[in-house]
Amino acid sequence: MHSIDIGISTENRNAIAEGLKKLLADSYTLYLQTHNFHWNVTGPQFRELHLMFEEHYTELALAVDEIAERIRTLDVVAPGTYKSFAKLSSISEVEGVPASREMVEILTAGHEQVVKTCRDVLVLAQGAADESTASLVSDRMRLHEKTAWMLRATL
Template sequence: MTEAHTARSPELPVESGLSHDGREALCQKLADNLAGTYVLYHKTQTYHWNVTGPLFYSVHKLTDKQYKDLAKAIDAIAERIRALGFPAPAGLKNIYQSSAIDDPTGVPEAGAMLRELALDHQHLAGKMRDTVEKAEEIGDTFTADFVTERIGTHEEFAWMLNALAVGDDRGSAPGQASA
């Protein structure tokens, strides 16, 4: 491998009033959020491509909107890490290992896709709450607000996915028994 392929993005000097150690701890949480968002992006797009059956159109349209939003979020989270002075995560192996979201291993039926994606959004929103707490702890109001907005987006996406899953008569929504 050439040096260009193995070079690591340097830590950047930041004199914003936030401590180095605080920024570093926050960036680790952001990197974990980025990893989860990246895997959820991939899973959402995979399900978007492969959905079939009576829910095809609804799921295809909804996941299209969601994976495009997730792609923008990935970039925004990585850029926030860089703005705080640290390198953004690199390497798919590292990203998958750091993700709280499981990589898809197959293509379930539409209702199962919806329920799985909804749970993933809820789980990621929960992880992001830890990031907001860390940002507030070190006095980084911008990152706290930014991540809080992402939490709202994930919760809204989970609601939409769950609402559509309830209409799928081949499975039950989270917390409901099958008929």
């Protein structure tokens, strides 16, 4: 491939990509948690939560691809293993199968963490005039804020 020249310095591209790697790891970890809870939720809200979790993990599956492709667009290798995601993610894995209310609380906190990670990446992108990353991250932030609100509303 030819060298990249998109108007963002190598230093800024690398810094933004490092932030995006954390966003990718957080998003993938949240995807796995959401999918796990979709499979294992029980209780009086089973149908509502089962369907809501499916909507959420389906959206997250698309998001991780978009984030990884942005990292590649910046000419940086995207992480793609559980080991690398575990190192990069701010979201902890959950042991066992929590009760449905705790699932909602865990997922709410996960979406809120993704919002915080987005904010960190947004600062980097805006500082480098990287409108493409800023737009992607801003859209992700808005979606995770809304999802956290919807989850909180079920409690």
